[in-house]
Amino acid sequence: xxxxxxxxxxxxxxxYGAYDFSIxxxxxxxxxxxxxGAHAVRAIDQVSLDIRSxxxxxxxxxxxxxxxxxxxxxxxxxxxxxxxxxxxGRVMPLLGLSAxxxxxxxATDNISLLLRIGGRRPTPAIIDDIWAFTELEDRMRRxxxxxxxxxxxxxxxxxxxxxxxxxxxxxxxxxxxxxxxFSAKAERRLLGLVDGAAxxxxxxxxxxxxxxxxxxxxxxxxxxxxxxxxxxxxxxxxRKLEEICA
Amino acid sequence: MDAAPAxxxxxxxxxxxxxxxxxxxxxxxxxxxDICAGLAHAVxxxxxxxxxxxxxxxxxxxxxxxxxxxxxxxxxxxxxxxTYPFRLWxxxxxxxxxxxxxxxxxxxxxxxxxxxxxxxxxxxWHADIVSHGRLRWLVEPLMRRTLQRAEAIIxxxxxxxxxxxxxxxxxxxxxxxxxGVDLRKFAALENSERPGSAGRRVVACGRLVPYKGFDVLxxxxxxxxxxxxxxxxxxxxxxxxxxxxxxxxxxxxRLLGSLCDDEMVAEIGAADVFVMPSVTNAETxxxxxxxxxxxxxxxxxxALDTGVPRVARDGREAVTVPPSDAVALAGAINALLADxxxxxRMGDAARQRAATHFATAAFDQGIERIYRRAVxxxxxxxxxxxxxVGLLDSVRIAAALAWSDLRHRYVRSLLGPFWMSIQMAIMVxxxxxxxxxxxxxxxxxxxxxxxxxLTAWTxxxxxxxxxxxxxxxxxxxxxxRALPPVVFLLQCCFRxxxxxxxxxxxxxxxxxxxxxxxxxxxFAALPGVLLFIAFTFAASLVLGALATRFRDLKPIIESCLTxxxxxxxxxxxxxxxxxxxxxxxxxxxxHLFAIWREPLATGQVPMSSVLYVxxxxxxLVVASLVTLSRLRKAAFWI
Numbered sequence: 001x002x003x004x005x006x007x008x009x010x011x012x013x014x015x016y017g018a019y020d021f022s023i024x025x026x027x028x029x030x031x032x033x034x035x036x037g038a039h040a041v042r043a044i045d046q047v048s049l050d051i052r053s054x055x056x057x058x059x060x061x062x063x064x065x066x067x068x069x070x071x072x073x074x075x076x077x078x079x080x081x082x083x084x085x086x087x088x089g090r091v092m093p094l095l096g097l098s099a100x101x102x103x104x105x106x107a108t109d110n111i112s113l114l115l116r117i118g119g120r121r122p123t124p125a126i127i128d129d130i131w132a133f134t135e136l137e138d139r140m141r142r143x144x145x146x147x148x149x150x151x152x153x154x155x156x157x158x159x160x161x162x163x164x165x166x167x168x169x170x171x172x173x174x175x176x177x178x179x180x181x182f183s184a185k186a187e188r189r190l191l192g193l194v195d196g197a198a199x200x201x202x203x204x205x206x207x208x209x210x211x212x213x214x215x216x217x218x219x220x221x222x223x224x225x226x227x228x229x230x231x232x233x234x235x236x237x238x239r240k241l242e243e244i245c246a
Numbered sequence: 247m248d249a250a251p252a253x254x255x256x257x258x259x260x261x262x263x264x265x266x267x268x269x270x271x272x273x274x275x276x277x278x279x280d281i282c283a284g285l286a287h288a289v290x291x292x293x294x295x296x297x298x299x300x301x302x303x304x305x306x307x308x309x310x311x312x313x314x315x316x317x318x319x320x321x322x323x324x325x326x327x328x329t330y331p332f333r334l335w336x337x338x339x340x341x342x343x344x345x346x347x348x349x350x351x352x353x354x355x356x357x358x359x360x361x362x363x364x365x366x367x368x369x370x371w372h373a374d375i376v377s378h379g380r381l382r383w384l385v386e387p388l389m390r391r392t393l394q395r396a397e398a399i400i401x402x403x404x405x406x407x408x409x410x411x412x413x414x415x416x417x418x419x420x421x422x423x424x425x426g427v428d429l430r431k432f433a434a435l436e437n438s439e440r441p442g443s444a445g446r447r448v449v450a451c452g453r454l455v456p457y458k459g460f461d462v463l464x465x466x467x468x469x470x471x472x473x474x475x476x477x478x479x480x481x482x483x484x485x486x487x488x489x490x491x492x493x494x495x496x497x498x499x500r501l502l503g504s505l506c507d508d509e510m511v512a513e514i515g516a517a518d519v520f521v522m523p524s525v526t527n528a529e530t531x532x533x534x535x536x537x538x539x540x541x542x543x544x545x546x547x548x549a550l551d552t553g554v555p556r557v558a559r560d561g562r563e564a565v566t567v568p569p570s571d572a573v574a575l576a577g578a579i580n581a582l583l584a585d586x587x588x589x590x591r592m593g594d595a596a597r598q599r600a601a602t603h604f605a606t607a608a609f610d611q612g613i614e615r616i617y618r619r620a621v622x623x624x625x626x627x628x629x630x631x632x633x634x635v636g637l638l639d640s641v642r643i644a645a646a647l648a649w650s651d652l653r654h655r656y657v658r659s660l661l662g663p664f665w666m667s668i669q670m671a672i673m674v675x676x677x678x679x680x681x682x683x684x685x686x687x688x689x690x691x692x693x694x695x696x697x698x699x700l701t702a703w704t705x706x707x708x709x710x711x712x713x714x715x716x717x718x719x720x721x722x723x724x725x726x727r728a729l730p731p732v733v734f735l736l737q738c739c740f741r742x743x744x745x746x747x748x749x750x751x752x753x754x755x756x757x758x759x760x761x762x763x764x765x766x767x768x769f770a771a772l773p774g775v776l777l778f779i780a781f782t783f784a785a786s787l788v789l790g791a792l793a794t795r796f797r798d799l800k801p802i803i804e805s806c807l808t809x810x811x812x813x814x815x816x817x818x819x820x821x822x823x824x825x826x827x828x829x830x831x832x833x834x835x836x837h838l839f840a841i842w843r844e845p846l847a848t849g850q851v852p853m854s855s856v857l858y859v860x861x862x863x864x865x866l867v868v869a870s871l872v873t874l875s876r877l878r879k880a881a882f883w884i
Contacts, residue, residue: 002626014882021883023796053626075728077881089626096726102650104657109650116646117727119639129256144657165618167626172726198622 002053002089002167002199004074009083011044011073011223043069045223046083051199053089053167056190058210059203061220067203070220071095071170074201089167089199092118096172103146107131107156110145114160126163133159133189135182151179158186165193171202187213257342257621258290262334262353264325266295266314267307271479271504272453273533274347274372277425281345282310284426284610289617294337296325296352313337322381324352331355338362343621346392349375351385358391366397366624368617371420373530374410386412393419397620400613402531403553421616424557425533426609427600431507432541435515446472446583449517449543451510451534452524454480454501459523459548459569461489466523466576468493472583474521477513479504514541518589519582522547522554525569529554539563540600544592546578557604563596644733648740663748670700671752677817690760695847697753699816699839705746706782706838707807712738713790714800721884731880735790739783767846774842774851777859781838784866791873794883810835834862 017039019025044066051057059067072078073085075093100117101110111130112122120126131141134155145153162169169190190200190213204210210217219226261278282291286309293310296317305312315333317325334356338344344362346353347370356362369392375382389412393399399420401407407420448467452458460476464486467474476486476499483501490499505513514520520538522529522545531553535545539557545564549555558564565582567574582589656662674697681692716734723729793799814835815823823830830836837855844852 002622016883021795021797023792024798026796072725072728072881076878077725077728079878091728093726093728096722099722099726102654104654105650109653113646113650117643117723117729119643165622165625167622 003086004049004051004088004168004199004201005084005086006047006049006074007084009044009047009073009085010042010081011069011078012040012081013043013069013078015039015041043223044073044080047223047225049218049225051201053199055199055216056214057199057201058214058217059201059220060205060207060210060217062205064222065220066223067220068095068172069223071172071201071203074168075170087168091168091170092161092164092166093170094161094172095170101145101153101157104144106142106144107136107148108141111156111160114157115163118161118164120164130156130159130163133163133185151182155182162186162189162193166198168199169193169201171200173204173206256288256290257617258292258340259285259343259345259617260337260341261291261293261345261347262350263293263295263347264350264352265297266293266312269297269299269301270453273531276533277370277372278347279308279310280426280428280606280609281613283308284606285614285617288614292341294334296327296330298325324350327352335361338365341365343368343617345370345617346396347372348392349373349385349389351388354385354388354392357395358388360395363395366620367392367395368620369393369396369399371399371401371406371410371413373528374412390415397624398616400616403556405551405553405556406530409551421612423609423612423616424553424604425531425536426606427533427536427540427604428606429540429597429601431511432515432537432597435511435541445518445586447516447518448472448474448521448579448583449477449513449519449538450474450521450523451477451514451538452522453478454482454486456482457524457526457528459525460486462525462570462572462575463521463523464489464493464495464499465572466579467495467499470576470580472498472579474499475502475513475517476500477502477505477510510537511541514538514543517541517543519543519579520545521575521579522558523569523575524548524550524554526550527552532557535564536600536604539596539604542593542597544582544589545596546575546582558596558599563592563599640730640733641736643729644736645740647733647737648744651737651741652744663745664751666704666745667749667752670697670704670749674700674752674756681817694753694757694760695843696817697756698750698846699843701746701749701753702778702839702842703811703816704749705742706778707811708742708745709738709782709786710789710807711800711804712742713786714793714803716790717794717880718884724881724884731791731877732787732874735787736783738786738790739779743779767849770845770849770851771842774845774856777841777856777863778838781834781859781863781866784863784870787870788866788873791877791880794880814839834858 047070049057059070061067069078071093072095073080074087075091075095076087077093100114102113105113108127108131111127115122115126131138134152136152136155140148140152145156148156193200200213202210202213207217261282263274263278265275267275267279278293282289282293285291291310293307293312295312295314297314298317298319301314303314305314313333315327315330317327317330319326330352334353338356338361342365344365344367346357346367348354349372357367375385375389393412393416396416396419399407399413399416400423401413401420402423402425404422407413407417407422413420448463450458450460450463452460454460454476458478460482463474463476486501490496490501493499502513514537517538520535520541520543522532522535524532525548527550529550529552532547535547535554535558538545545558547554547558547564547566548569549560549566550569555564555566560566565578567578582592652663659665661668674693678690678693678696681696713735716738717724717731720729720734720737723734724731789799789803793803810833813829813833815830816835816839837852837858840852840855841859844850844855
């Protein structure tokens with residue numbers, strides 16, 4: 001069963017200044033017997049979470065509160081400094097908008113490439129499915145992505161990224177970029193993914209969006225979970241949903 | 247359009263049952279057909295069944311691909327198809343999900359043996375084995391194992407899950423999805439006048455098998471004057487006909503045989519009362535009574551311990567009588583026939599209930615949801631062991647990225663990477679002409695080797711230099727898509743490999759034009775080439791990671807590489823260089839080139855160089871392993 005368990009996870013994020021990237025400087029410091037000026041900031045502080053399938057978690061907090069970092073920890077980008085992270089299920093992290101897309105290549109080539117990056121073999125049928133979801137004109141398939149507007153680009157990237165049911169989907173400020181109609185459709189697809197025994201985690205500072213999409217909201221501030229989680233109603237229904245799915 | 251991608255991609259399902267149209271008509275087949283049709287937007291369904299009729303092995307029936315396994319007949323209601331389990335086992339891998347319509351012990355054989363675990367299994371529990379109860383002990387362990395292995399079990403009524411002993415152990419996997427009925431099929435009847443003029447027509451429908459209880463209905467009709475029409479075919483036909491003839495009521499009790507859909511709708515529409523006289527729990531739901539409800543007909547059904555009396559409820563949509571009780575059955579039928587107002591009331595209530603509680607849309611959605619969850623749950627369980635991106639995945643992704651890089655070159659110019667080849671050809675020409683002035687003769691014949699060496703050098707240089715910036719360039723893929731950094735170091739290697747294949751045209755052309763010597767040396771050179779590539783990759787891994795951590799390393803690496811190149815015998819001819827030079831002897835590049843150049847030129851493998859390369863490579867491999875273990879931290883550096 002899909003699940004994410006974090007227990008007392010901390011992450012010290014090393015801050016590298018311009019000099020810290022220099023090996024000459026470092027060797028010099030060594031020779032002179034000076035201490036290495038490696039600073040670290042505690043980006044995630046004692047976070048514990050237990051997430052079961054069917055959960056749609058909204059991470060809410062101001063910039064720099066550790067939302068994205070927490071998602072990256074779960075995705076396995078950063079190694080935790082202390083604590084335990086246990087992730088069961090295939091993680092599909094979609095934290096950047098256009099990671100991996102090559103704007104010079106035509107749309108279908110990009111879809112193929114992105115599918116391959118996601119570890120899937122692209123077939124014409126799959127690409128047709130994805131294109132149908134974008135609702136873009138057929139002739140645009142053969143145009144380079146750099147000719148697309150940002151909204152169109154988002155459609156292509158979103159459709160590609162969510163074409164396959166992932167067990168765990170990590171999203172960072174995704175739905176806010178496209179127009180309303182498509183964003184409604186994208187939300188539906190996300191909700192559909194949850195039916196596929198998935199966990200969705202969405203980081204945003206748009207509380208409205210989180211309320212609509214998520215069934216549990218985790219407020220973060222300076223790397224800590226703060227205050228009471230979520231609204232009582234949504235939380236209870238989330239727990240119920242979790243029980244059903246467990 | 248919208249519904250299909252709303253959740254995700256289409257997936258394929260193999261329906262496993264004992265028989266299919268047109269060998270049989272009946273509730274289970276209706277359900278399979280409805281699932282195939284109702285989920286067509288999301289699921290590509292196929293059917294694997296047995297048949298004892300001479301039918302083609304593969305056939306499309308109502309738009310559904312059907313494969314039939316030859317059966318020699320029936321034994322205890324089971325087809326004798328010894329090859330069925332084998333065929334099923336071979337087919338499973340081709341589908342995303344297997345839907346077993348139970349009971350079907352022949353298929354249980356496969357699942358109980360633990361075969362076909364690579365795909366998720368959903369069991370549609372249609373009924374328990376009732377007819378041949380004495381053989382239960384034989385198949386029950388098989389069924390139990392199948393149910394334990396299944397991702398989900400679908401029943402049509404909650405009563406089945408709680409009252410079937412076999413299902414009680416796996417109750418947590420049972421999902422109740424009531425069958426649906428397509429009301430449009432009966433819409434034409436809604437406003438039509440009930441042909442109640444006579445007000446004495448009773449219709450029943452089902453396969454002519456003992457558990458349907460048609461003999462009870464015939465007995466009930468014997469002493470009363472209502473008409474009975476029984477739709478369906480089966481092995482009891484002769485027996486039932488005999489019974490009818492025995493009572494001398496053939497004029498008003500008729501066996502209509504199998505009817506097509508339209509005829510059936512018309513028959514049900516012409517009924518004043520629809521009767522469901524089933525006598526055993528093999529009747530779990532009574533799909534056909536649901537159809538009669540949709541047609542707005544009052545029902546008489548039996549108080550079985552299944553969904554039957556809960557679909558049409560006593561006193562509201564139906565009159566429920568004890569099973570196998572001809573007197574009670576006749577009484578209920580007569581009471582209804584005598585009271586048109588009550589019939590109308592019950593009929594309206596029945597249609598209302600069919601529309602609100604048994605809509606096809608709810609059925610389709612319920613089934614699709616369970617299928618999807620089963621696929622996802624199975625996939626999650628399967629992948630629990632192999633967390634993250636494996637090595638093979640990394641290689642695949644790196645290859646795809648490198649391939650895309652190559653295409654990118656072609657997008658920008660028609661010649662693509664061949665521009666580099668042209669550049670190299672010019673370099674070979676210039677260098678060749680310079681060198682030929684030093685040597686007395688045969689300058690021309692050294693050109694192919696010079697070109698080949700330059701190709702190899704371009705590869706090595708390119709891989710290492712690309713690696714120093716690769717991680718920074720792919721920061722978004724590392725941080726946002728969580729790809730392991732090693733992918734991008736591999737990508738450098740693959741990309742430069744593809745470019746090297748382009749560049750290799752130059753030495754190949756020169757070799758063909760100038761001096762097509764024997765090719766025996768190629769095989770002797772092959773191990774050397776592989777060592778060269780391995781060395782290059784290991785070096786790029788270590789230097790790439792270091793240069794990402796310490797940005798000022800890149801220019802140092804760059805100039806070291808150039809120096810090493812100039813201090814190696816790559817472009818110089820033997821006459822021009824001091825072979826004993828210390829620098830040249832310790833320069834790894836000297837040996838790295840020697841291990842494949844010398845076998846190619848002379849057929850001799852220089853053992854000392856091989857030894858040198860193998861030793862330095864093992865040091866590099868250790869360094870690479872250390873690097874790989876630390877590479878996760880690269881996300882902090884970029």
